[in-house]
Amino acid sequence: MAKTYDYLFKLLLIGDSGVGKTCVLFRFSEDAFNTTFISTIGIDFKIRTIDLDGKKIKLQIWDTAGQERFRTITTAYYRGAMGIMLVYDITNEKSFENIKNWIRNIEENASADVEKMLLGNKCELEEKRQVSRERGEQLAIEYGIKFIETSAKASIRVEEAFFTLARDIKTKMEKKLKEASNPPKGGHQLRASEPQKKPTSWLSRCTLL
Amino acid sequence: MDNELPSEFDLIVVGTGLTESIISAAASRIGKSVLHIDSNDYYGEQWASFNFKSLHNCTFSNNIKKHTENSSDLLNFNNDSFNIRNFSAEWHVPEKIGIYCKNDDSKNRQIESVINDSLKLEENNENSVFLREEILNNSRKFNIDLMPKLHFARGDFIELLISSNIARYAEYKSVSRILTWLNNQIEAVPCSRSDVFANNKVSVIEKRILMKLLSLVDKNDNTTGKYTILWGNLQWYNSYFLDSKDKTFLEFLKSKKLTTNLIHFVLYAISQGTDSTSCIDGMANTKRFLNSLGRFGKTPFLFSMYGSGETTQAFCRLSAVFGGIFALNQPIAGLKLDNNRVTSLLNGSQEIKAEHFVLNIEKAPVELVNNLKVTDYISRAVLITNRSIMPSEQEHLTLLIYPPEDKGNSVTLIEMGHLTGTCPQNFYLVHLITKQQSNPKDDFKHVVANLFESNYTHLQVDGKPNMLWACYFSIPNTSDLKLNDNDHLNVHLCDGPDLDLDYDYTVKKAKDIFQRIYPDIEFLPRAPDPDEIIFGEEEQSKLNDVCISETPPK
Numbered sequence: 231m232a233k234t235y236d237y238l239f240k241l242l243l244i245g246d247s248g249v250g251k252t253c254v255l256f257r258f259s260e261d262a263f264n265t266t267f268i269s270t271i272g273i274d275f276k277i278r279t280i281d282l283d284g285k286k287i288k289l290q291i292w293d294t295a296g297q298e299r300f301r302t303i304t305t306a307y308y309r310g311a312m313g314i315m316l317v318y319d320i321t322n323e324k325s326f327e328n329i330k331n332w333i334r335n336i337e338e339n340a341s342a343d344v345e346k347m348l349l350g351n352k353c354e355l356e357e358k359r360q361v362s363r364e365r366g367e368q369l370a371i372e373y374g375i376k377f378i379e380t381s382a383k384a385s386i387r388v389e390e391a392f393f394t395l396a397r398d399i400k401t402k403m404e405k406k407l408k409e410a411s412n413p414p415k416g417g418h419q420l421r422a423s424e425p426q427k428k429p430t431s432w433l434s435r436c437t438l439l
Numbered sequence: 440m441d442n443e444l445p446s447e448f449d450l451i452v453v454g455t456g457l458t459e460s461i462i463s464a465a466a467s468r469i470g471k472s473v474l475h476i477d478s479n480d481y482y483g484e485q486w487a488s489f490n491f492k493s494l495h496n497c498t499f500s501n502n503i504k505k506h507t508e509n510s511s512d513l514l515n516f517n518n519d520s521f522n523i524r525n526f527s528a529e530w531h532v533p534e535k536i537g538i539y540c541k542n543d544d545s546k547n548r549q550i551e552s553v554i555n556d557s558l559k560l561e562e563n564n565e566n567s568v569f570l571r572e573e574i575l576n577n578s579r580k581f582n583i584d585l586m587p588k589l590h591f592a593r594g595d596f597i598e599l600l601i602s603s604n605i606a607r608y609a610e611y612k613s614v615s616r617i618l619t620w621l622n623n624q625i626e627a628v629p630c631s632r633s634d635v636f637a638n639n640k641v642s643v644i645e646k647r648i649l650m651k652l653l654s655l656v657d658k659n660d661n662t663t664g665k666y667t668i669l670w671g672n673l674q675w676y677n678s679y680f681l682d683s684k685d686k687t688f689l690e691f692l693k694s695k696k697l698t699t700n701l702i703h704f705v706l707y708a709i710s711q712g713t714d715s716t717s718c719i720d721g722m723a724n725t726k727r728f729l730n731s732l733g734r735f736g737k738t739p740f741l742f743s744m745y746g747s748g749e750t751t752q753a754f755c756r757l758s759a760v761f762g763g764i765f766a767l768n769q770p771i772a773g774l775k776l777d778n779n780r781v782t783s784l785l786n787g788s789q790e791i792k793a794e795h796f797v798l799n800i801e802k803a804p805v806e807l808v809n810n811l812k813v814t815d816y817i818s819r820a821v822l823i824t825n826r827s828i829m830p831s832e833q834e835h836l837t838l839l840i841y842p843p844e845d846k847g848n849s850v851t852l853i854e855m856g857h858l859t860g861t862c863p864q865n866f867y868l869v870h871l872i873t874k875q876q877s878n879p880k881d882d883f884k885h886v887v888a889n890l891f892e893s894n895y896t897h898l899q900v901d902g903k904p905n906m907l908w909a910c911y912f913s914i915p916n917t918s919d920l921k922l923n924d925n926d927h928l929n930v931h932l933c934d935g936p937d938l939d940l941d942y943d944y945t946v947k948k949a950k951d952i953f954q955r956i957y958p959d960i961e962f963l964p965r966a967p968d969p970d971e972i973i974f975g976e977e978e979q980s981k982l983n984d985v986c987i988s989e990t991p992p993k
Contacts, residue, residue, distance in 0.1 A: 274607075274760045274969050295759035300766040304482055304752035306608060309745055309860075338579065 235279055235288035239399050240310050241392075242292050242340075244332050245317035246325040247299045250351040253382035254317060255293055258392050263383050280396060287396055301335075308340040312403075313347070313395045318366075320350045320379065321358040326365070333373060345402065347395045348377045354384040444766060447792045448474045450956070451784050453516070453771060454799025456484035457942065458933035460754035461949035462797050464605070465963045466956070467761035474791060475758060476784070478502040478516070480768035482755060484799050485523060485585050485914055485935040488748030488861075491578040494821075494910065499523040501801060503771065513785065514804035515773040521800045521813065521915050521935065523585070525878060528910035532895045536570045574823060574908065580863040582746035583821055586914060586936035587853050587870045589614060589838065590741045591727055592734035596942040597741065600753075603963040608753035610744040612859055613736025618829065618839040619708045620889070621700070625829050625839070628708040630738050645701050652695055652705070653729060688721025689714050707842040711940060713849055740940075742836060742853075745860040750942070757966060773804060774930070781930050795956050796930045800917050803932050808922075815916035816875035817938055818882040824867045826904035827854060828890050834858050841886050848874045850886050851940060867904065874938055879911035918944065923952075931956065 259276035370377030710724040731739030918937035
């Protein structure tokens, strides 16, 4: 099968329960909004292929599967992630304070050069705001990452956020590819579609003997 | 954040070992409400992987405080009889050995030379570090398995990963070579056509004998895992090898006129047997080895990248995706009894009810296991070295079977380089596994002495690799204990890791427990791919079909 994309990026969503990670994911992948999923059930990851500077980029965006609730995100969740969206809720002070803890968690578990970005979600709820835009910007500067206020519900700047993160990863990756012409080989992904033909065991191949 | 757990579940799983995690995933998958809880702050129990510092400083306690309320209807979890014991860790390089690196970039450091003198290190300070410091600074690049496992490419475990769609949560690397210790040196075991041709230790006549034997074993095709082979085809084996039924595999191979070299390859390396392995086990293992060849790589084995601990987490992820609630580092105390039936879990001061309870053996209350005594232990050692046991241009993931010596047991050695995601560049991680005879250190003494340089004089550039750091410990082998013979029918105990190289037996046990709790329900049917799930108001019914909704916890 021909590859329908140039690059595949694995992205993660991280942040406290209820900040709208799944809604951000659905806004971006399906352009839909749904308040009925109370805690994240059955949602593993979503895929959307975007065009960026003439390249087709397949974004595979993973949700926490609710494992953030008691801070039990598996270390396996972080493997191979190239970008992480840190999400807080501008109407929830605590979720903003916890961003620092999530960053510590990322530093312990994710690859050191993972691209990060800070999202202040639910920006349509201006009247309930607890975290000012300035504080969000300040925190992002502190960690040297980009910052955007979004609304999954009102569809504000969600698209822009993912495109920005994807572009940053692409730039970093192309720079790296230029530097090292031999990228390290990854492992096998096991798939059901993998050809199931009976392997020619080395017995049958040794007909000369 | 809401920290109170819901008060009622269909199933509570205590402990995050592999068996429990498989059951947790299977139960969530069919729509049961599952609470998966642990006192540890990490996943995996004795199946876990640790970074360097956390293993070096590990105490292997249960992390459970005895509950003060001493009532007769509480079964306490604080039972330490199934914990890892005899843990010791030691450095094998002096503290002040420095290395000079030609590349300042810590990611691409190449060790260029060794500086024995700390004063010189100061002079060269830009590009130099102490060797111990280099290991400590790279602590989190180590993923050190308590019990490393390999998977047969066509074993029950890999088939389950694929059929259940759990394979998407992990990445695998194939073992690139299989070695053995023969006539006091390391020899490659021929696994592929080119291996056989290239092997000058096996004569043409020997090759013919080998082919004849292996074709005989390969007769019956439609089997995969060891246990399906053993139990599904017992009949076939009985009829085929009737005269060999009571023989050992060694006697059988001798009767087929195999030479000493061939017996060594087939018995120790291919079937991973010992002199006392029965013919039927030896045949089944050989067949399993052959069946798994040619699917994913040159050898029949796969290894989960970033360590075996990832495997447990993959099952936990599936459980969470289907609504399982996960809580680690919890103040779990014990199980509450009512009329000889366990009704709830006591977590701190909260009582949480459930129909069924699945417990890891380390959490088993004394009352449930007072007839059981651990008699078997698994000896383990982990070494960090500076070179491969058999260096070559490309980096290998190596399995070495060290045959039994002096009535001892064979030792399994797995060497991992940095491409496996389990150790930093310039270092190798070596795992040793055997059935315990005296204590881990003595059990591995001969292997370590023959393959590694444990006394530091200088860093070896050729010859044996330097052992830079080592740790030893014993894991209780609980796989043969009759764990579920107690009166509490709604409590199910899961054992720890066994001596098998792979997970097939564990899969079988998890399936057995699952089917005891939920008879006649499919075990881990394929999970849908994300694009098969459609959300939206009008699609709500579809949502309920594909994934399982749950009343949100109040």
